[in-house]
Amino acid sequence: MIPFFPLLGAVINGVVGRQLPRQIVHWLACSTVFMSFLVSLYYATCRLPGLEEGHVLKNTVFTWLAVGNLHAEAAFLFDHLSMVMALVVSGVSFLIHVYSVGYMHGDPRYSTYFCYLNLFAGAMLMLVLGANLPIMFIGWEGVGLCSYLLIGFWFEEEEKASAGKKAFIVNRIGDFGFLVAIFSVFYFLGELDFISLRVAVEHGAADTLKAGWFDIGSFGTPMIVTVICLCFFLGATGKSAQLPLYVWLPDAMAGPTPVSALIHAATMVTAGVYMVARLNFLYVLSPAACMVVAGVGGITALYSATIAITQNDIKKVLAYSTVSQLGYMFVGVGVMAYSAGIFHLMTHAFFKALLFLGAGSVIHAMSGEMDMRKMGGLKKYMPYTYWTFLIATIAICGIPPFSGFFSKDEILWKAWAHEYRVIWALCWVGAGITAFYMFRLVFMTFHGECRADEETKQHIHESPASMTAPLVILGALSLIGGWVGVPALLGGANRIERFLEPVFEAATPVLAKFSHHSHAQEWLFVALSVGIAAAGITLAWYMYSAKPELPEKAAKAVQPLYNLSLNKYFVDEIYDATVINPIVKTSDFFLWRFFDVWIIDGTVNGMGRLFRDVLSQGLRRIQTGVVNSYAVYFLLGVLLILGYMLWPF
Amino acid sequence: MMVPLSHYLVLSGILFVLGAVGVMARRNAIVIFMCIELMLNAVNLALIAISCNLGDMGGHVFVFMVMTVAAAEAAVGLAIIVSIYRSRGTVNVDEIRLLKW
Numbered sequence: 229m230i231p232f233f234p235l236l237g238a239v240i241n242g243v244v245g246r247q248l249p250r251q252i253v254h255w256l257a258c259s260t261v262f263m264s265f266l267v268s269l270y271y272a273t274c275r276l277p278g279l280e281e282g283h284v285l286k287n288t289v290f291t292w293l294a295v296g297n298l299h300a301e302a303a304f305l306f307d308h309l310s311m312v313m314a315l316v317v318s319g320v321s322f323l324i325h326v327y328s329v330g331y332m333h334g335d336p337r338y339s340t341y342f343c344y345l346n347l348f349a350g351a352m353l354m355l356v357l358g359a360n361l362p363i364m365f366i367g368w369e370g371v372g373l374c375s376y377l378l379i380g381f382w383f384e385e386e387e388k389a390s391a392g393k394k395a396f397i398v399n400r401i402g403d404f405g406f407l408v409a410i411f412s413v414f415y416f417l418g419e420l421d422f423i424s425l426r427v428a429v430e431h432g433a434a435d436t437l438k439a440g441w442f443d444i445g446s447f448g449t450p451m452i453v454t455v456i457c458l459c460f461f462l463g464a465t466g467k468s469a470q471l472p473l474y475v476w477l478p479d480a481m482a483g484p485t486p487v488s489a490l491i492h493a494a495t496m497v498t499a500g501v502y503m504v505a506r507l508n509f510l511y512v513l514s515p516a517a518c519m520v521v522a523g524v525g526g527i528t529a530l531y532s533a534t535i536a537i538t539q540n541d542i543k544k545v546l547a548y549s550t551v552s553q554l555g556y557m558f559v560g561v562g563v564m565a566y567s568a569g570i571f572h573l574m575t576h577a578f579f580k581a582l583l584f585l586g587a588g589s590v591i592h593a594m595s596g597e598m599d600m601r602k603m604g605g606l607k608k609y610m611p612y613t614y615w616t617f618l619i620a621t622i623a624i625c626g627i628p629p630f631s632g633f634f635s636k637d638e639i640l641w642k643a644w645a646h647e648y649r650v651i652w653a654l655c656w657v658g659a660g661i662t663a664f665y666m667f668r669l670v671f672m673t674f675h676g677e678c679r680a681d682e683e684t685k686q687h688i689h690e691s692p693a694s695m696t697a698p699l700v701i702l703g704a705l706s707l708i709g710g711w712v713g714v715p716a717l718l719g720g721a722n723r724i725e726r727f728l729e730p731v732f733e734a735a736t737p738v739l740a741k742f743s744h745h746s747h748a749q750e751w752l753f754v755a756l757s758v759g760i761a762a763a764g765i766t767l768a769w770y771m772y773s774a775k776p777e778l779p780e781k782a783a784k785a786v787q788p789l790y791n792l793s794l795n796k797y798f799v800d801e802i803y804d805a806t807v808i809n810p811i812v813k814t815s816d817f818f819l820w821r822f823f824d825v826w827i828i829d830g831t832v833n834g835m836g837r838l839f840r841d842v843l844s845q846g847l848r849r850i851q852t853g854v855v856n857s858y859a860v861y862f863l864l865g866v867l868l869i870l871g872y873m874l875w876p877f
Numbered sequence: 878m879m880v881p882l883s884h885y886l887v888l889s890g891i892l893f894v895l896g897a898v899g900v901m902a903r904r905n906a907i908v909i910f911m912c913i914e915l916m917l918n919a920v921n922l923a924l925i926a927i928s929c930n931l932g933d934m935g936g937h938v939f940v941f942m943v944m945t946v947a948a949a950e951a952a953v954g955l956a957i958i959v960s961i962y963r964s965r966g967t968v969n970v971d972e973i974r975l976l977k978w
Contacts, residue, residue, distance in 0.1 A: 854974060
């Protein structure tokens with residue numbers, strides 16, 4: 229029921245939105261999402277705790293497909309995991325809808341924008357609440373579509389339209405993996421429903437899955453479950469922008485800023501993490517797949533952090549930071565610390581949405597300027613934006629007691645404790661770099677002298693209340709959102725881990741052997757993470773606030789490295805050269821100029837020519853145009869048929 | 878005194894052949910058109926006669942059907958002939974051989 233409110237809003241706004249006055253459009257859009265939030269809250273507080281052991285809230289709307297033994301239902305599942313996701317998605321969506329009212333106030337396609345935004349919220353809720361893989365896939369594709377529509381929302385500009393296309397195409401590659409995985413699951417287990425799948429795995433299907441599938445030479449025979457998990461993970465890397473399919477996310481910043489906040493930071497991109505967490509019972513069967521997930525996550529976390537250091541576009545920095553934080557989440561789910569991954573997903577949704585909305589507020593004030601080199605000194609003009617932005621920055625850096633500390637530290641600690649030492653090191657260095665580039669952003673934007681030109685300077689103003697109110701709420705959430713997961717070490721009860729436990733039961737036996745670490749060790753790692761974050765902050769302060777001439781010198785000193793990072797390791801260029809160009813060339817010269825022109829067109833034209841020149845030479849003589857002779861043929865024909873029919877008499 | 882069925886059928890046959898020959902031999906579009914009507918009515922006559930003879934109303938119904946279609950066809954056909962005459966100044970079918978390769 230929850231996804232239907234926003235979908236309804238989308239339909240109304242899409243069909244008649246253009247005729248409606250703006251107030252109605254945004255009231256409709258915001259209230260439908262808020263309704264979803266209230267319903268989720270009702271289910272979370274009233275229905276879920278009263279549930280008996282082993283029961284779940286499942287609502288089958290109708291049977292969608294029933295072909296042979298394939299039985300897919302349009303069903304929704306509300307358990308602890310979907311509850312967290314539904315609350316985060318609908319809550320953050322609502323705040324961003326409200327923010328958009330202020331941000332988009334002058335846009336000519338106002339109702340279209342809210343229609344897309346509502347459609348997105350509906351699809352995302354469908355994704356997180358779907359009770360089986362096909363429903364999840366519908367939501368998955370739905371959010372992909374909305375993402376495409378919203379990135380290219382200002383499609384008048386070539387660059388933005390192609391950014392949308394890029395996102396869509398890169399996502400298709402991932403979706404291919406997802407689809408293959410769904411097919412394989414159905415092929416081997418004959419089930420698509422999450423609960424039935426889990427039951428099947430618990431009752432002996434695990435052995436089927438652990439069998440070898442096919443031989444790939446010297447690599448040996450991978451287990452079926454490994455292949456399936458890797459295919460799912462391919463889907464996740466596409467949607468959640470991990471290596472090697474992350475390239476679309478930075479370009480996706482071409483869309484309106486609230487969209488970047490909602491889709492490309494807070495909710496949609498976390499779908500991959502959610503999927504891995506949802507399918508935890510499959511992943512625990514395959515250590516190899518977990519290793520890949522955690523490895524890719526760790527490398528992405530470090531890699532994109534190093535790109536973020538040198539970017540000058542305020543949104544690009546945040547985009548790479550998102551990619552990096554998603555890497556952390558994948559490390560979390562990869563090392564089987566599922567609740568830590570989801571916990572980071574939640575806190576990240578708060579602080580990253582806040583960062584983007586803050587950036588949007590800055591861009592709004594700067595008349596659309598996104599280059600940080602032309603900002604500075606905005607602190608005194610925009611106090612609300614500044615303070616909330618600062619809170620989010622501290623949260624992402626992982627300084628206690630802000631939310632990011634609890635979740636990120638949890639992931640780092642679990643990575644070490646579950647004996648993924650290399651990945652821990654990657655993440656640890658990444659955390660330091662994160663602190664550095666985030667404070668670089670803050671210092672360049674809000675501190676120091678204002679470097680904008682005079683005209684822009686006059687327009688700098690604090691944003692309207694509809695924009696600052698969500699900032700303040702998200703600021704509060706970034707501050708306190710982490711307190712639901714205070715670890716036992718700090719005297720908390722880690723409530724979120726307890727809460728999510730029923731969903732992640734499958735991992736418990738695997739993890740039992742890792743629970744022998746002392747408190748001293750844990751304290752050491754807390755100190756290490758906070759230490760490196762503090763070091764990053766200090767360095768940023770030193771370079772960008774205390775000695776503003778230093779960054780240039782530093783860039784000169786490591787020129788090649790600096791260029792490498794500034795140009796994002798030339799990955800786009802490499803993809804162009806190795807994948808895109810060959811395809812374009814093949815399409816152009818072989819498929820179009822040869823195959824299409826010669827084979828396809830040739831066949832069609834050749835058939836025409838054959839009939840025209842050869843077969844019709846004799847027949848066309850009959851067509852004289854003399855009506856009487858036609859009548860004679862006609863009569864002869866009738867007589868022939870009559871004669872044939874009456875012959876036996 | 879009843880006229881026997883064979884008389885009707887022979888009359889109908891003669892009318893039909895007259896019409897068919899007219900369609901094939903004449904050059905004036907209006908005459909051809911009238912010959913077609915003649916053939917239709919010859920068939921109608923045969924239908925009525927057989928229907929009466931067998932005591933079956935089906936034939937009558939069928940004749941009404943044919944007359945309706947013939948009326949519609951006459952309207953359309955005459956309209957075409959009139960417009961051909963207006964545009965080309967003739968209704969001689971030898972001179973309006975448009976649908977020719």
